[in-house]
Amino acid sequence: MDTWSAAIMLFFIMDPLGNLPIFMSVLKGIEPKRQRIILIRELLFSLGIMLLFLYSGQAVLDFLNVRQETVSIAGGIILFLIAIRMIFPQPGATTTTQTITEPFLVPLAIPLVAGPSLLAALILIANQDPTRMADWTLAAGSAWLATSIILMFSGLFHRLLGERGLIAVERLMGMILVMIAIQMFLDGISSYLEHSL
8 A cells, every 4th residue: 555545545534524513513612713722732632643553553463463464354344344334324423412611632533533443544554564654654644634624624615515515525435445445355365365375
């Protein structure tokens, strides 16, 4: 996987367009100036968490003695399940309870931006080629930046695309993620067969 493929995959997992309504709902009762400060803070928290998992994930996998083929196959399955949820969302999956106080770390930074799926994907790409950590950092940073831009201009994107447009884009992102997941799964299987025979 090259750097930009990894960045696109991570961006799709972050699903900023799908998370727009939740972000707007959580920040609704807060004054606009304060909303921007909270959003920047939460996005910086999420970036820190992403980089922590990117750089420490390999150590965890080494400790567990997990082979790269296993990680690739598991990654393909995880991404496939994420993509299926994007294409066929469960009723009420995008709703959230209204917070009385301003959010701190949860739910905006974790799990909406840096969710379990994204953190697992970061561990997976770091394991694919630990010598290319600069590339993976660039991929994670690019995906985070694109997500941040969309979330910072959430009102504009919501007005431009509307509710149906956001759903359509999210489903399209899910379809592309299905293809990436299947490719990752097949790469893992072929690599396993190559090393086993």
